[in-house]
Amino acid sequence: MELTFKITYDRGLRPFTGLDFYYGSNSLAAVSEILLLSLHAGIHGEVIIQAPAAKGFRLVMKKANEGSLEQIIQLLVTDPDTVALLADLTKNGVYDLIKYLLCSCLGIPFVLQNRKAKKRLQQISRANEDLHERLERALVRAHLPVKHQGLIASISLGRTPIIEFNADTLNYLETEIVELDTEVVKVGVSRFNARTGTGRFITDIDSISHGFSPIAELDAYQKTIMADNLGAVARGEFVALDAIVSKVRSTNGRMKRYQLHGVSAA
Secondary structure: OOEEEEEEEEEOOOOOOOOOHHHHHHHHHHHHHHHHHHHHHHHHOOOOOOHHHOOOEEEEEEOOOOOOOEEEEEEEEOOHHHHHHHHHHOHHHHHHHHHHHHHHHHOOOOOOOOHHHHHHHHHOHHHHHHHHHHHHHHHHHHOHHHHHHOEEEEEEEOOEEEEEEOHHHHHHHHOOEEOOOOEEEEEEEEEEEOOOOEEEEEOOOOOOOEEEEEOOOOOHHHHHHHHHHHHHHHOOOOOOEEEEEEEEEOOOOOEEEEEEEEEEEO
16 A cells, blocks of 8 residues: 655745745654654554654655645555555545544544544554644644744645644644633543543544543542543443533634543443
């Protein structure tokens, strides 16, 4: 299977007069990290700590078309086992998984429908909080041309757009407003770190996840029901818990994360 990605920098809030070398090179490096981490998780069903640790494949920059603002990135498979894993995931599965992971980090609604992508995501569910954190850090660097030059940057798989980085997604990454009132929301636990009490909530089995952090240390009961709920979600079951939360939003109103005040069985 041959996969070709396209990275495009174009006019956004300001006209395109050239891509600054520093911001552009850092952005491309960040996109490389995003793709390597996401592809490795999708192909092998595991989360790696550093992008160069991706195994069985590599990403190669190809010559761009003359006069184009695009950078072509080709995935080259270097291991026979990876060929089989990638063929099993399928091109549509690769697309859905990458789009889901990036949309989750940027608060953009996207329902994961591909069956193979869902299966791979379940395989990495317990380590996915680490993956989200690494992707979020890389996304900040990928937005440098958006922040400093007023451009947009987009990633496509072939001719099919995956995501666009623009002023709205930059706003989501950089700003947040904590709502003063608390409310009870029905949630499932898709990630949970019992030591820190942090993790990610979903509102149905196919929804994107949002991070949460407790405002006070969780007691043994709360940790137990969330750990049990995580197991149910990993099996594809949505069993709702009642979470008392303060919602944290970006300045344009997009949901970012939760401050957790308490959680109980529904």
